[in-house]
Amino acid sequence: MSHRSNKGSSLWSDAWLRLKKNRMATASLFILIIITLLCFVLPFFSIIKDPNIQNLENTFQQPNLHHLLGTDQVGRDLLARLLLGGQISILVGIVATALSVIIGVSYGSIAGYIGGKTDSIMMRIVDILYGLPFLVIIILFSILISEHLDIVAQTLIEDWELNKTMVLKFTNLIPLFIAISALGWLTMARMARAQVMTVKKQEYIEAAMSLGLSHWKILTRHIMPNILGSIIVYTTLTVPGFILTEASLSYLGLGVESPNSSWGILLKEGANYMETQPQLLIIPSIIFSITLFALNFLGDGLRDALDPKAAKD
Amino acid sequence: MLSTVISRLAQGFVVIFCLLAITFGLIRLMPGDPFSGEKSHAEHIIKKNKERFKLDRPIPQQFAAYLEALTRGELGYSAVKEQPVAKIIGQSFPASLILGICGMLIAILVGIPAGIISALKKNSIIDYGAMIIAMIGISIPSFVIGPLLAGQLATRVPFLKVAGWGDPFDWILPSLTLGLATAAYLARITRGGMLEVLNQDYIRTAQAKGVSQLSIVLKHAIRGGIIPAIAYVGPAFAALITGSFIVETIFQVPGMGQHFVNSTLSRDYFLLQGVVILFGALIVLANLAADIALVFLNPRLKSNNA
Numbered sequence: 001m002s003h004r005s006n007k008g009s010s011l012w013s014d015a016w017l018r019l020k021k022n023r024m025a026t027a028s029l030f031i032l033i034i035i036t037l038l039c040f041v042l043p044f045f046s047i048i049k050d051p052n053i054q055n056l057e058n059t060f061q062q063p064n065l066h067h068l069l070g071t072d073q074v075g076r077d078l079l080a081r082l083l084l085g086g087q088i089s090i091l092v093g094i095v096a097t098a099l100s101v102i103i104g105v106s107y108g109s110i111a112g113y114i115g116g117k118t119d120s121i122m123m124r125i126v127d128i129l130y131g132l133p134f135l136v137i138i139i140l141f142s143i144l145i146s147e148h149l150d151i152v153a154q155t156l157i158e159d160w161e162l163n164k165t166m167v168l169k170f171t172n173l174i175p176l177f178i179a180i181s182a183l184g185w186l187t188m189a190r191m192a193r194a195q196v197m198t199v200k201k202q203e204y205i206e207a208a209m210s211l212g213l214s215h216w217k218i219l220t221r222h223i224m225p226n227i228l229g230s231i232i233v234y235t236t237l238t239v240p241g242f243i244l245t246e247a248s249l250s251y252l253g254l255g256v257e258s259p260n261s262s263w264g265i266l267l268k269e270g271a272n273y274m275e276t277q278p279q280l281l282i283i284p285s286i287i288f289s290i291t292l293f294a295l296n297f298l299g300d301g302l303r304d305a306l307d308p309k310a311a312k313d
Numbered sequence: 314m315l316s317t318v319i320s321r322l323a324q325g326f327v328v329i330f331c332l333l334a335i336t337f338g339l340i341r342l343m344p345g346d347p348f349s350g351e352k353s354h355a356e357h358i359i360k361k362n363k364e365r366f367k368l369d370r371p372i373p374q375q376f377a378a379y380l381e382a383l384t385r386g387e388l389g390y391s392a393v394k395e396q397p398v399a400k401i402i403g404q405s406f407p408a409s410l411i412l413g414i415c416g417m418l419i420a421i422l423v424g425i426p427a428g429i430i431s432a433l434k435k436n437s438i439i440d441y442g443a444m445i446i447a448m449i450g451i452s453i454p455s456f457v458i459g460p461l462l463a464g465q466l467a468t469r470v471p472f473l474k475v476a477g478w479g480d481p482f483d484w485i486l487p488s489l490t491l492g493l494a495t496a497a498y499l500a501r502i503t504r505g506g507m508l509e510v511l512n513q514d515y516i517r518t519a520q521a522k523g524v525s526q527l528s529i530v531l532k533h534a535i536r537g538g539i540i541p542a543i544a545y546v547g548p549a550f551a552a553l554i555t556g557s558f559i560v561e562t563i564f565q566v567p568g569m570g571q572h573f574v575n576s577t578l579s580r581d582y583f584l585l586q587g588v589v590i591l592f593g594a595l596i597v598l599a600n601l602a603a604d605i606a607l608v609f610l611n612p613r614l615k616s617n618n619a
Contacts, residue, residue, distance in 0.1 A: 132589075133340075133573060139343060140343060190544055191545065237502070240451050281457065289452055293445075296448050
């Protein structure tokens with residue numbers, strides 16, 4: 001998003017002030033930061049066990065002092081897997097969302113703003129992409145870039161002396177990111193286009209045009225602030241969607257691979273033992289839900305804060 | 314209006330053609346072919362089959378031959394399932410369509426009213442309650458909801474079954490599983506759209522004139538407020554129909570979602586192409602319907618192009 005601030009009070013600095021007054025939203029922001037920090041920092045401490053050590057004599061433990069959240073079907077520590085899975089799910093959520101918002105909003109708003117033939121052609125391209133079998137795309141993507149990824153991973157491991165498992169964990173995710181966002185921006189583009197088409201017929205846009213403002217200025221300064229609200233609400237909705245897409249892909253064996261985990265995979269594994277060992281489903285669900293609720297309230301807060309019609313206070 | 318619809322339908326054919334051409338090329342770029350699966354075939358059988366399906370020719374020639382067969386109404390032969398593609402699709406399409414339509418109906422009938430009521434009672438207990446339920450609906454994946462519904466409802470309600478696709482009662486659980494997440498999305502989107510509209514001047518004018526709250530909502534607010542929701546319904550319907558693989562697997566519904574996934578994994582070229590043509594047509598129609606509804610709801614769009 002643009003962070004160009006203008007003289008006086010900009011949309012963004014006003015929004016920040018208003019957001020800070022919204023207790024629900026700031027608390028949510030705080031929770032999200034804490035969860036992210038826990039997932040990425042806590043595994044470096046030795047109190048967290050290795051998430052991949054299996055112990056078949058120690059399966060399905062209830063939460064206890066030794067395993068704070070218990071163990072799963074092959075005796076792995078649930079807390080450690082939850083943190084590791086969080087790293088991947090949070091990354092998938094952030095990267096796929098950022099890519100799809102950037103691509104989708106610019107594509108959709110340009111199509112909606114220009115209108116006419118250009119709009120028709122641009123939106124028909126979106127229709128084509130909707131229909132493409134996404135599995136084909138994902139498999140091809142992974143084949144296509146896996147060679148290059150191997151080279152990148154090799155350099156990172158050898159020249160930068162980074163931890164091998166760490167590097168491989170994240171480079172393996174790149175085809176997944178690309179594939180999820182390659183599909184994710186389509187609906188975003190349609191939403192943005194519909195909003196722009198509504199807004200551009202309003203009087204203040206006509207006024208801006210008759211003042212002779214450039215199209216770029218009209219789009220970024222007059223249209224964008226007015227469609228941001230709906231876009232942000234839709235964005236907070238897409239994050240769980242992306243995290244779950246990753247889980248569905250793993251369901252087909254195309255997402256995150258087995259020693260690794262993600263929240264989606266933990267939910268899926270938990271669902272298998274729903275009747276006998278409900279804690280395996282309930283614990284990941286709680287963390288996942290807290291994250292999504294926080295995201296949701298933050299989105300609502302941002303929507304209210306960014307509303308250009310709200311009184312300046 | 315009519316000319317717009319006709320031109321959109323013409324564009325639809327171009328869309329399906331491009332879609333087919335791209336899929337045709339991409340699936341052949343993938344390593345493996347229909348005969349490289351688990352079943353091992355004798356060398357000469359594979360060779361004969363490849364000749365039969367013209368897989369030994371360059372891709373453009375294969376495509377031309379396929380298009381020529383299409384004009385005669387032939388969809389080709391599934392090399393993996395050893396059945397005509399038309400027959401496989403004919404058997405699975407009704408289930409997919411029913412599942413998609415029921416799922417979408419549940420989503421619309423639950424999601425849009427919930428969103429409208431939440432927006433009208435903003436920041437009340439009803440609003441928070443509805444939105445928390447919506448958020449839960451969005452965050453529970455279908456592979457959790459499905460078994461949960463099957464385990465809890467199917468064992469208690471006499472006419473519901475854990476899996477299967479016979480009488481209309483069997484439509485209930487899969488459609489619920491498929492539609493609930495979309496209902497939740499729709500509720501959130503409708504609420505956002507309604508809040509936007511309720512702040513507009515014309516609503517305030519109507520209030521000042523003393524128009525009753527009910528008629529403000531019904532006559533003025535809903536029209537504008539559900540625009541984002543309608544924009545979402547088109548692609549969502551397409552997503553429900555193409556993405557029903559997991560629900561189909563859980564409830565053993567004989568739909569097309571499984572063919573969409575399995576034909577890719579087994580490189581069943583002709584089946585995938587047939588499925589893509591049909592899905593393409595559905596996506597074109599769903600998006601066209603959504604766009605027509607948008608023009609209908611927002612008269613200002615009528616003045617120039619739609």
